[in-house]
Amino acid sequence: MQFNEVVRARRSVRAFRPDPVAPEVLREVLGTACLAPSGTNIQPWKVHVVTGDARRRLEEEVLAHRDTRPADDRAEFPRTSKRKEPYTSRMRALGKDMYGRIGIPRGDEAASWQQWGRNYRFFDAPVGLIFTIDKDLDAMSFLDIGMFMQTLMLAAKDRGLDTCAQGAWNMFWTVTRRVLSIPDDEYIIAGMALGYADHAHPVNGVVAPREPLEQVVTFHE
Ligand SMILES: Cc1cc2nc3c(=O)[nH]c(=O)nc-3n(C[C@H](O)[C@H](O)[C@H](O)COP(=O)(O)O)c2cc1C
Structure with a gap:
């Protein structure tokens, strides 16, 4: 595919077929992601690739923990669920479309909770990835890992693969940390x-x- 086609074809996918990803394709996609830029080229990204029994164990332990709705389900670093406009409307529009398509009515918290839990099964994808960076890096390294993730998603699309970035894995991090050491x-x-x-x-x-572009860009001439 041409670059523009790859960019336009990539979408977050939240239901996968069980077909495995060939190890050489996985390595190639990860290798392309390593070509992402980073401030002063420090390449701070670290990736845990989770498949097979390791993936099953991670999913089971995180979901069991989550079912108890423990107090430590907050994010590991500051995040917020309180958004202001225009972000609230955009977020709600996404939720309305997504839950509408799978028949979950607004306000059905149990069904929404269950659907959100599919994040912790990697939406049945054969490969799960967990991204980390050293804690003593500064905010620029959060950009670096974002660029790594986007490069990976585009490289995957170029190979006929699909992805979904998942901030959800930043929650229940105590279990993920323990299971993946x-x-x-x-x-x-x-x-x-x-x-x-x-x-x-x-x-x-x-x-x-x-x-539209006008909402995003300010031209200074
Ligand atoms: C940093 C980041 C975290 C995200 N976390 C989740 C997540 O936990 N679960 C999920 O279903 N989608 C998640 N997404 C996907 C976004 O909802 C999606 O990128 C957005 O709605 C735009 O849709 P598109 O990716 O199909 O273009 C995340 C995306 C990004 C960039």
Whole structure:
């Protein structure tokens, strides 16, 4: 695919087929992600690739922990669920579209909680990725790992694979840290599901709209 086609074809996929990702394809995609830029080229990204029994164990332990709704489900570093406009409206529009497509009515907290829990099964993708950076790096390194993740998502799309970036993995981080033996001096930033999309699943019909350029750009001349 041409670059523009890859960018436009990438979408967050939240239902995957069980088909495995060939190890050489996975390594190639990860290798391309390593070409992402980083401030002063420090390349702060670290990735845990979770498949097979390791993935099953991670999913089971996180979901069991989550079901108890423990107090430590807050994010590892400051985040907020309180948004102001225009962000609230954009977030709600996404939720309305997504939950509408899979028949979860507004206000059905139990069903929403269950659907959100599919994050912790990597939406049935064969490969799960967990991204970390050292805690003593500054905010620029959060940009660096974001660029790594986007490069990875585009490289995956170029190979016919699909992805979903998952901030959800920044919650329940105590369990993830223990199960994957992630050192205490690293932040668990996010996760990602990687595999082949189940195009028949209604959740994958979600198309997240974008704001017009005028909303985003200020030209200074
Ligand atoms: C940093 C980041 C975290 C995200 N976390 C989640 C998540 O936990 N679960 C999820 O279903 N989607 C998650 N997404 C996907 C976004 O909802 C999605 O990128 C957005 O709605 C735009 O849609 P698109 O990716 O299809 O273009 C995340 C995306 C990013 C960039």
